[in-house]
Amino acid sequence: MHARRPATLASLAAELGVSRTTVSNAYNRPDQLSPELRRRVLETAKRLGYPGPDPVARSLRTRKAGAVGLLLTENLSYAFRDPAALAFLEGLALACESAGQGLHLVPVNPQREDIANVHRAGVDGFVVYSVPDDDPHLAAVLSRPVPTVVCDQPRVEGVDRVGIDDHAAITKIAKRLISLGHRRIGVLCMRLGRDRNDSFVSLDRQRSAHFHVQRTRLAGLADTFTAAGVNWADVRVVERFDHSQASGESAAAQLLDADPGVTAIICTSDILALGAMTEAKRRNLRVPQDLTITGFDGITEARRVGLTTVRQPVLEKGKAAGKLLLGAAEANRQREITLETELVDGTTSAPPRTAEERWFGP
Amino acid sequence: MHARRPATLASLAAELGVSRTTVSNAYNRPDQLSPELRRRVLETAKRLGYPGPDPVARSLRTRKAGAVGLLLTENLSYAFRDPAALAFLEGLALACESAGQGLHLVPVNPQREDIANVHRAGVDGFVVYSVPDDDPHLAAVLSRPVPTVVCDQPRVEGVDRVGIDDHAAITKIAKRLISLGHRRIGVLCMRLGRDRNDSFVSLDRQRSAHFHVQRTRLAGLADTFTAAGVNWADVRVVERFDHSQASGESAAAQLLDADPGVTAIICTSDILALGAMTEAKRRNLRVPQDLTITGFDGITEARRVGLTTVRQPVLEKGKAAGKLLLGAAEANRQREITLETELVDGTTSAPPRTAEERWFGP
DNA sequence: TATTGGTTCTGAACCGTTACCGTCAGGCCA
């Protein structure tokens, strides 16, 4: 029944007539006492039901918790739905596992600003994954006196960082579409701030977005298309708070309703792109003949449908974050890791139809 | 830089000329001191870089860690690959989240019997998910003086439990196949013990399997088919250590090589069944006309391909486990939760072809 | 005036362990 804690290291020591130190050593440093005594200690422990040194007390004394905290501002369960987040989690878990460290998922209620849970987590360090840069939980983590690694976040002074070059990555997509001939495009992006705005995005909101990744990708698109002679102010960008295929569908619908003339929809995630493809099919728009659609991430599902996208090594990101954090003691280590991305040419991108083709068929 | 811990509650108190109690109250019981003093405390804390009460020390004193431990004997990352395990994890995470509890994934190296990590986890309770009944980690968890909930495990005296009736569930499949007319069947199952046996399974090994779920499902099949006049000793059961579609493929191949005459392959998981379907296709066996294939779990992918299977509420299992654990203080609570399962008739099951049809076509 | 009650703060005990250093006995060597 494990009712109440019956024995402590001290009571065990008293029972045996030895010091607490000796009992402690029996568990932690077998070489520090005679095998015979150790045997007696362990045997008595079993008899009294002593479960071994209390992990919390040990942590207090040794100043090691044996666990890494993970902060995701989304509902914890979000991480289990989104393939990219999942792969990141897996990579991080692998790194923790091989270092014998636990992985402590910090519970966060995105509505209430529940900073307390960050302060309550007994961990040796934090990994922060893709939270808005003005998130109070992030601030709470940074205020804790433990090493931290941020991922898909803006740089923070003195904090290790893992990520990709989002600007360069999305530029690969943009350049490809430009070279195919696309000039009239639309964009679907994930949420840009903690407030919900399921609609078009003003230039101002684009620039002041609090999600680093989204802000940077939009900036990359703006820069590249502007350089190609497109007036970015005319490009419609549709935002969705929830990250799901359904969001991609409705966002694509909103975009196509507003401007049926777009020849390409660029999405800042594969999930959104998959939704957009569903919406295209509903409208009898053939992809890529009638409409080009691109994604971002390179998730398995995207590969299956042949989505044109940018693949990023999400699992490696998780691994890298873990290694960076757990190797924090190493001197002169690299403080920032930027992973490579790769353009994946799929079957969802093609040159736009000419005006003639639009009317008379290909 | 968060270099070294500069301040403690005591040093803050000294700086302010108040007692430690007062500083503690400033954080935990704002009503216990004047607003003015509280403001001074918090301000001084900020000035000295005091990050608030140390979570580990607090845990030691309050005997609450604010986290739930999760033990999966598989590699931690396994949980992120297997859809069923994932859904369970999500459900558990949801329950933790709504209770404001962290979720601490205990790192376990399945090779080395690394019990230490179980003892090191500072948690208020454990959830144990689908580990072999002779697993030393399970024993280690049970030796800890904290509440525990086991899931998909055999009953343990005094320990809460969540699960389904595996025997009844697989019997639904068995009866369906029997009523369709299948008598010559084969079975694909997941690993039955900690040792690797990627081959046929003896009756003895079936009965002494250490994974409760697999053992029970096999027993259910044996009972039901025996009652239908099938000599169970003649039924080939193929085991695979790794749980993957590739395993399902190779296991199905092994089975079909040994007995090309089977009319149905019953799998104890959807993943294995999906692999079996791939192998069937490779052999130009039409499903279900030439071969019936069934799964177990009811994962999304199974629904997509129309697999005949038994759906179990995996996410709810996770939620239930969390609630049971976190509501442990409630008196007279239910100590065991058994969730319902449902037979899903898909398009992968049909009556067996007659001998005549086998030779002359349908 | 004495009592009551409420607010604000303090003192001391306690949570269970490990780090650090000291002690002591016995053996070895010169």
Add this chain to the structure above:
DNA sequence: TGGCCTGACGGTAACGGTTCAGAACCAATA
């Protein structure tokens, strides 16, 4: 015989908080 070393164990002091029973003070009530 004396000095030194080694193995085995003990004592003390943290580690950084929370809690509970009161003390001190002041205003209000009987």
